[in-house]
Every structure is written in structure tokens, then in C-alpha cells.
Amino acid sequence: MTRKIAIIGTPEKWSTEALADAMAARTGYRQVVDMGQAVLDLGAGTLTCDGVDLCQLDGLVLKKIAEDYSPDALDRLEMLRMAEAAGVRIFSPPVNVLRLMDRLACTMTLRLADIPMPETTITESETAAAAALERYGAAVFKPLFSTKARGMMLLDSDAPDARDRIAEFHATNPVMYIQQKADLSGADLGMVFLNGDYLCTYARISQTGSWNTTIHSGGKYAAFDPTPELIDLGRRAQAPFGLTFTTVDIALTSAGPIVFEVSAFGGYSGALKGCGIDAAALVADHVLQEIGA
Structure with a gap:
């Protein structure tokens, strides 16, 4: 039986297409959904995009809900609840992702879990x-x-x-x-988890002297070998959110490690370029195992 599992993301973006390719290789079905083109018909009980009713699929994998975070992106997550109510498994569940899109909501959850963070x-x-x-x-x-x-x-x-x-x-x-402002010493870490299980850690290293180390600002990926204590911190930070795949942003400071945030969708590129791990393949395998392909 062919499972129809679509990828919600940004068409033509590497991570979205890599995940769609990984799923297609395992199921023979390939569908990328741009939620900016989706239509929710509450009367008919349908959520359609490109002629496909998402409520009739076996599963949906959330890679990206919007190119940029905004309150509008929260509405897209709300729309997905129609498919979820129809019995479609969504990875990660929309209600869990909602708590991460707003930086303050993420911060409050981390602080209430006693996770060390910068003064805010x-x-x-x-x-x-x-x-x-x-x-x-x-x-x-x-x-x-x-x-x-x-x-x-x-x-x-x-x-x-x-x-x-x-x-x-x-x-x-x-x-x-x-x-x-934290002293990052030119680098910070991305700690990767799949279904709560630790996968790897990569470093983002500044190449330009920028105050932040993001790839968007010219940073580069490198492998990093964390201590068991650091892995435990990352595991505790992501645990309250219940995500399928995520990355915890951690900085090492003179006062000890601090957590900046937990990613709603995870760093596929960082896992591959920094750690040599094909996260798209691992996510596809996990989703199919959960659905029972």
C-alpha cells in the first residue's frame, strides 16, 4: 500500500525538496505543499492545495510553514488543524509548533523549565x-x-x-x-534531535566578524563533539515542545552554556554539512514507522 505523505515547505528550497525526495524514494508519492496557496473550506471540511485535499492524505511533514516568521504563519498552522481533525498525522503537530513561532512563547517555556538563558x-x-x-x-x-x-x-x-x-x-x-549580548567567541552550536533522541551537534562559526554566527550572516558549519552534560541540557531544552525534528541553539560562555532557542523545524543543512547526517532520510524513515507503512 502506497502511503501519501506530503511535505509542507517552500518549493525549490533545498531542505524542502530533499525531504520530498526522501519521502518519494520510500513511498513513490511526491507532493510539496506551499501553505500560501492553500484553501480552507470550513463548510466542505476541506484543505486543498494544487488540487490535493490534505485531509485525504496519510500524513504531512512540516518543514517550513512560511519563508519568514510572522503572525500570519500562525494562521497557516491553525488551518492545518482541519487535516489533523480528519485523522491526518502531522509531524510536528501544529499546536506544538505554535509555541515556538513566537520568540516570547519559546522563551517562557524554556525559562519555566529552568533552562539557562541570557538575561532578558x-x-x-x-x-x-x-x-x-x-x-x-x-x-x-x-x-x-x-x-x-x-x-x-x-x-x-x-x-x-x-x-x-x-x-x-x-x-x-x-x-x-x-x-x-553573550560572548559567543565567534561560534555557537546547533544540537539536533529526532523524536527527542540526540543525533549530533554542529557549530556555526563566524567568518565575517559579525556579532551573530548565522549562515545568513556568513557563518560556516563545522562538526562539534559535546560533553554528556551539554547533550543533557539540549535534551531538556527541547523536551517540553514535543517536536519530531528540532535543533537547540546553544552558546558556550565563560559562565557556562546558555540556550538561545529551540527551532520549530530544525537544521537539515547544518546536520548534513556539519555532521554528515542525512536528516531528511532519517525523518522520512521515522514518519513512515510512526504511520505504519
Whole structure:
């Protein structure tokens, strides 16, 4: 029996297509779903895209819900609940991913789980934001919805235009998320988990002198061998979210390791380029095992 399992992602993007290829190689069925083209008909009880009713499939794998994180992406996750209610297995479940799309929701979950994180202040007050910056010395102002450091602002407390830059950031970010700048020493880590099981860890190493190490900012992947204690930290950080595949972002500082965030969709490229692990193949095998192919 051929299982029809579609990949929700961004057409023509490497990780989406790699996952679709891995699934097709195992099932003979290949379908990439762009949720920006999906139509939810509540009266008919259908969720269609490119002529395919997602409610009639055997499974869906969430690789990417939108190219950029935004409140609109949350609505796309809500739409997927129609397919889930029809009995379609979704990996990872939409309600679990919802808790990660908003940076504040992710942070609250991590802090309540007693995961070490950078000092952080959330406020709508520019006066309170300036006070937090003064305490931290240097801080990164982060949008609540963003990936790959997009929209983030690094600010030193002694900057002569600090107040003006806070006001500028506040104009487009009513709720300000302010995090003390951590000394990454030019690198941070991505710890990869499949269904809660540890797979590997890769490092993102800055090549440009940028304050962040993301690949978007010119960082490069490299292998990293973590201690058992560090693996345990990553495992505890991802555990509350119940994701099929994820990456935990960890930095090593002079005060000990800290966790920045847990990824909603995981780093397929980092696992391959940094660790030599074909995450797409492993995810496809796991999904088929869960569905009972």
C-alpha cells in the first residue's frame, strides 16, 4: 500500500525538496505543499492545495510553514488543524509548533523549565528598555517573529544615539524583546534531535566578524563533539515542545552554556554539512514507522 505523505515547505528550497525526495524514494508519492496557496473550506471540511485535499492524505511533514516568521504563519498552522481533525498525522503537530513561532512563547517555556538563558527583558516601555540596556552594557533587540537574526539590532549602552535607536526599533516592534549580548567567541552550536533522541551537534562559526554566527550572516558549519552534560541540557531544552525534528541553539560562555532557542523545524543543512547526517532520510524513515507503512 502506497502511503501519501506530503511535505509542507517552500518549493525549490533545498531542505524542502530533499525531504520530498526522501519521502518519494520510500513511498513513490511526491507532493510539496506551499501553505500560501492553500484553501480552507470550513463548510466542505476541506484543505486543498494544487488540487490535493490534505485531509485525504496519510500524513504531512512540516518543514517550513512560511519563508519568514510572522503572525500570519500562525494562521497557516491553525488551518492545518482541519487535516489533523480528519485523522491526518502531522509531524510536528501544529499546536506544538505554535509555541515556538513566537520568540516570547519559546522563551517562557524554556525559562519555566529552568533552562539557562541570557538575561532578558520584555517591555513596551522605551524607558524600561533603556534601563535594561544600561544594566546589560550591550544587548540584542529581537523581533518576536524572525529567523536567522533578521530584524535584530545590536546596541551598546554607551552609544550616543541609543535612545533614538530604541525608539526606531519600538516603532516596528511594539513589544520589545531585549537580550543581554553573550560572548559567543565567534561560534555557537546547533544540537539536533529526532523524536527527542540526540543525533549530533554542529557549530556555526563566524567568518565575517559579525556579532551573530548565522549562515545568513556568513557563518560556516563545522562538526562539534559535546560533553554528556551539554547533550543533557539540549535534551531538556527541547523536551517540553514535543517536536519530531528540532535543533537547540546553544552558546558556550565563560559562565557556562546558555540556550538561545529551540527551532520549530530544525537544521537539515547544518546536520548534513556539519555532521554528515542525512536528516531528511532519517525523518522520512521515522514518519513512515510512526504511520505504519
